[in-house]
Amino acid sequence: MNVVRHRDTMFGFPEPRFMPCAACGASVARDATEFHACDDERRLDYLVLQHRAEVAAFDVQLSRYLDSPQGRFAAWDAERAR
Numbered sequence: 568m569n570v571v572r573h574r575d576t577m578f579g580f581p582e583p584r585f586m587p588c589a590a591c592g593a594s595v596a597r598d599a600t601e602f603h604a605c606d607d608e609r610r611l612d613y614l615v616l617q618h619r620a621e622v623a624a625f626d627v628q629l630s631r632y633l634d635s636p637q638g639r640f641a642a643w644d645a646e647r648a649r
């Protein structure tokens with residue numbers, strides 16, 4: 568017999584059996600969250616995905632900096648100091 572309890576529904580819709588892990592985005596069964604351990608690589612990918620706009624902006628900012636007089640000097644100085 569399949570009984571839908573009150574806590575399993577919200578606004579008349581059944582809650583999903585799986586929820587994304589807040590730290591890594593993995594789909595985890597609601598009744599198994601205490602057994603879930605995040606995979607480090609997956610967590611890193613998830614973080615990068617969440618911050619993809621900032622990561623893309625960083626590349627643009629770095630390119631602009633390296634094209635500026637200060638950036639060209641810093642690159643030259645870093646090369647010289649190796």
Ligand SMILES: [Zn+2]
Binds near residue numbers: 589591592593603605
């Ligand atoms: Zn996780």
